[in-house]
Amino acid sequence: MSKIKALGEFGLIHRLSSRLKFHAPDTILGIGDDCAVYPVTSGTNEVITTDALVEDVHFKLSATTPEALGRKALSVNLSDIAAMGATPQRAMVTIGVSKKISASFLDRLYGGFDSICNQFKVELVGGDTVSSPKCFFINVSVIGKINPKRVFTRHGARRGDLIFVTGTLGDSSLGMKLLHRKKRRASSKDYEFLIARHLNPTPRIQEASILARSKIDITAMIDISDGLVQDLYHICKASNVGARIQEDRLPQSAAFSRACNRNQIDPFPFLLNGGEDYELLFTLPPDGVRNLKRQFSKANVLITQIGEIALKPKKVFLEKSDGRSKFLPDSEGFNHF
């Protein structure tokens, strides 16, 4: 901390903000005043979200890099923006700097922020830098714009709607397990893929944009951060419906399947409750599926129908491959407390 102390709060802010290369052309005032100032886009609504990562709760410094942590802190917020069908525009970052955090660590953290800002054209317009001797934390808020006619909430799913997810499930939670086990095995491409899915999740901004630009009647959407079942419950509760999902439809990556086979790991806890997939989970009436599939195959993006919305309110059932049906409780996802 000695270097940070010597820099002081304002020296540190100056140093870190100089690492941020993406500047939105319309921002009126970025980092360095009491507030950031920017124009509103007429004809749109705005969305805002905030998410914090706390050391030893959401990440371990020994198991990630500052760059990956910076990317992830922004990505998990962009994932919430994607979940509404919105486009991210600006971010604010608070860092609570603990005693063991160095100035060069923060340089690399901001390198991670900058990488995501560049990739998704999001300007980091301000924040707060505070001392937090006992724990290091990062809080990010992101603002975006949204077409008022294409706001995808959790509360519109209806009986008979089909349930889709983007990408594959379970990679992140299996990656975390591999990352944190005591005996590290020899690394492999599969392991690296799974660990990268945990440390470097990709927010599904592109996929959300395809849905928002389409005319498909998306009745509900959420991003999977707490685990498929838990997040499906969020949709079911908000929409006052139930859901049936089919075990053999849950999309797995090749690396995930091979790693489960090789280590005799049951894949279903990871697929159903793993969490931090940051894939989109959404529902639509069956007559939209043809258009949906056309849009996503054009963009070469994987989407999978995993089940359908049922009437039985607020209950999620899993149809197993042997035809039996199993009630899935809603409390097995990630509980922060």
Place this chain on the structure above:
Amino acid sequence: MSKIKALGEFGLIHRLSSRLKFHAPDTILGIGDDCAVYPVTSGTNEVITTDALVEDVHFKLSATTPEALGRKALSVNLSDIAAMGATPQRAMVTIGVSKKISASFLDRLYGGFDSICNQFKVELVGGDTVSSPKCFFINVSVIGKINPKRVFTRHGARRGDLIFVTGTLGDSSLGMKLLHRKKRRASSKDYEFLIARHLNPTPRIQEASILARSKIDITAMIDISDGLVQDLYHICKASNVGARIQEDRLPQSAAFSRACNRNQIDPFPFLLNGGEDYELLFTLPPDGVRNLKRQFSKANVLITQIGEIALKPKKVFLEKSDGRSKFLPDSEGFNHF
């Protein structure tokens, strides 16, 4: 934490959000989805700010109440909104919940949020609730609207402009000293006033609104959070000017003067560098003063001219009552690290 654990993240969010009574009529989607959604106000720009309070850095749980802490966490952000001449509209709150924080503490904290939200018509539209076993923290982001023609930044002060502050200086830092000294003296009205100025600062939203609605050419503005001299340096550096302030013009409350006298305390370190005054510090050309005084006397709000902008770049001088002049360095304010 057992009750919080039993409630779970979503039970806790539901419980706390039910305490928030102010809802803006135009909010489209508040707490409970991936993002909050709201319309933009055409003809305005937006401002956003964020500020965190960390236990044992910015507050001590033994020296405040949960309600006061909730109010202050919002107020310090509203003060930044005021500093631009903007009107606050919506807030997002992240709480990092440590082991010693109980559900009833959080109820009272949200009671404090609600009190400020009601007073200033700000809707708390979302946030994040995370476990942070080792340290309790609160991060607040506030969005507001601003007239594009009345954006008061730090960088427009010019030679010859006069320097004004709202209210009185030093109360908060003297209040903090009284609050934290080991031997508590018998309480008095004066002590209570000073301590309340520390624990319950009032963001100068009303004063900012008077300035924004007026035609006065405010050339620079900031809120005093780091101490008068440090924040004046922010204006001087951003505007590439210097400043002279006059010792005998620095506004003191009666309680502050009496407490300094009674305890043989030198008032100037508190007036100049105390910090957390959350008053507005602003500059304007002399020809605007008459209008300024008329506006504020109509509103019955104290403002005081404390000095003027000088050409000598980035230096602040104090003119003492004996006519001598003293250079004030810029590093004596509150340094977080």
